[in-house]
Amino acid sequence: MGNQELGDRRAFCTPNGFSFDALMRRLILAATATCALSLPLTAQPQAPDIVLGQSVALSGPAAELGREMQLGAQMYFDSVNAAGGIRGRKIVLKTLDDGYEPARAEANTRKFIDEGDVLALFGYVGTPTSAASIPLATLAKLPFFGAFTGAELLRNPFNRYIFNVRASYFDETELIVKQLTAEGLTRIAVFHQNDAYGQAGLAGVERALTARKMTVTAKATVERNSNDVRDAVERMLAAKPEAIIMVSTYGSCAEFIKQTKAKGLLARYANVSFVGTKALAKALGPIGTGVMISQVVPSPASEKFPWVMEYQRMIKAKGAELSYTSLEGFIAARIMVEALKRGGDASREALIRSIESMRDVNLGGFPVFFGPENHSASKFVELTVLDRNGQVRY
Numbered sequence: 001m002g003n004q005e006l007g008d009r010r011a012f013c014t015p016n017g018f019s020f021d022a023l024m025r026r027l028i029l030a031a032t033a034t035c036a037l038s039l040p041l042t043a044q045p046q047a048p049d050i051v052l053g054q055s056v057a058l059s060g061p062a063a064e065l066g067r068e069m070q071l072g073a074q075m076y077f078d079s080v081n082a083a084g085g086i087r088g089r090k091i092v093l094k095t096l097d098d099g100y101e102p103a104r105a106e107a108n109t110r111k112f113i114d115e116g117d118v119l120a121l122f123g124y125v126g127t128p129t130s131a132a133s134i135p136l137a138t139l140a141k142l143p144f145f146g147a148f149t150g151a152e153l154l155r156n157p158f159n160r161y162i163f164n165v166r167a168s169y170f171d172e173t174e175l176i177v178k179q180l181t182a183e184g185l186t187r188i189a190v191f192h193q194n195d196a197y198g199q200a201g202l203a204g205v206e207r208a209l210t211a212r213k214m215t216v217t218a219k220a221t222v223e224r225n226s227n228d229v230r231d232a233v234e235r236m237l238a239a240k241p242e243a244i245i246m247v248s249t250y251g252s253c254a255e256f257i258k259q260t261k262a263k264g265l266l267a268r269y270a271n272v273s274f275v276g277t278k279a280l281a282k283a284l285g286p287i288g289t290g291v292m293i294s295q296v297v298p299s300p301a302s303e304k305f306p307w308v309m310e311y312q313r314m315i316k317a318k319g320a321e322l323s324y325t326s327l328e329g330f331i332a333a334r335i336m337v338e339a340l341k342r343g344g345d346a347s348r349e350a351l352i353r354s355i356e357s358m359r360d361v362n363l364g365g366f367p368v369f370f371g372p373e374n375h376s377a378s379k380f381v382e383l384t385v386l387d388r389n390g391q392v393r394y
Contacts, residue, residue: 047088050345052122052336053112055105055129056148058097061225061251064279065325066125069148070095072329073123075314076337086340093122098129100225100249105129106136113140120145120351123332126274127151127197128224137161143351146332148325149274150296151200155376163355164376165332172272172294173204173245175381177212179292180243185268187217189241191232191256193248194221201247201272217241222252229256236260236267243268250276254283261287268292278323281390288386295382298366299394300327307334307364334363335377 056066077091098104112118120143127149137144144162150169192198218239220232246253270292300322311330344354358370368377384394
């Protein structure tokens with residue numbers, strides 16, 4: 001077709017008065033629109049996850065504490081996610097292993113901060129690991145929530161970025177000393193881990209005894225992540241205390257009790273909650289009869305609270321055993337979810353304000369008291385005793 005013929009064709013007018021080019025353009029647009037209608041709609045962008053960072057021991061002698069804390073929290077977060085999450089956003093708990101070693105916990109915390117997507121640090125396990133991580137979290141203005149430790153360094157001096165769910169070691173050791181002295185025992189010794197955790201518990205015992213014009217009869221230590229208690233056993237055998245308050249983890253405490261009992265020491269044994277009740281009971285067996293443990297959450301076997309029974313159903317579905325530690329993780333997760341529902345998912349600052357708004361909140365029988373000048377939710381403490389079957393009596 002020649003150029004002249006093409007030009008004549010373009011000049012051709014349709015009966016409706018449209019030029020050939022105009023008609024073709026309309027036909028092309030109509031075809032494009034028809035194709036577009038036949039294509040699937042583009043999926044809406046998914047709401048970003050709410051990311052929480054957790055550093056705990058998943059390996060080493062204190063591993064059961066870390067695994068239990070993670071289990072309890074993860075169960076509850078999973079149930080919330082299955083119900084639609086927080087305004088369509090899923091909660092993701094990123095857990096890293098620190099082996100209950102401060103340097104590894106510090107490195108994990110730095111990783112969370114560098115990744116930049118973590119809304120808060122959640123459920124760390126241990127005093128020395130928390131102590132190594134808190135300065136980094138504070139500098140990054142990153143909330144540090146629900147750590148599994150009752151150490152005073154998380155409470156005094158006040159830190160705007162630290163939020164405690166559990167009662168303090170001061171609260172626990174006060175109740176233990178009150179019970180022991182009520183039984184007429186006056187020669188009270190302390191076996192403790194040789195680190196920040198042990199020192200925190202020792203300080204609590206000394207404080208409680210000083211209030212009663214008493215002093216610690218003897219002190220003995222064990223290194224973190226070690227069950228070598230030989231020197232501590234010899235020291236206690238020489239001191240012959242009537243009661244020994246223990247501030248360490250389940251492995252070393254079990255070994256210490258076994259060895260001192262085997263060598264004829266007759267004493268009342270008492271542990272703070274961090275020991276890990278389930279693991280301690282398993283390690284001791286029948287020899288654990290009469291061993292006292294302070295607890296900062298209700299019994300995981302209780303039928304008194306609907307939310308504890310909810311925890312029991314979830315644990316059963318997982319095929320896992322009830323434990324105080326996993327229940328504490330569950331409680332910490334419930335409180336975090338309540339704060340997120342109040343608008344705390346918007347930013348770190350929004351989360352801080354949301355937690356502080358939880359004044360006199362009752363979560364199914366577990367009272368929570370937060371505020372701008374109070375970042376410690378609970379003072380709940382009760383004493384329990386192991387029986388010959390390794391069961392907890394309270």
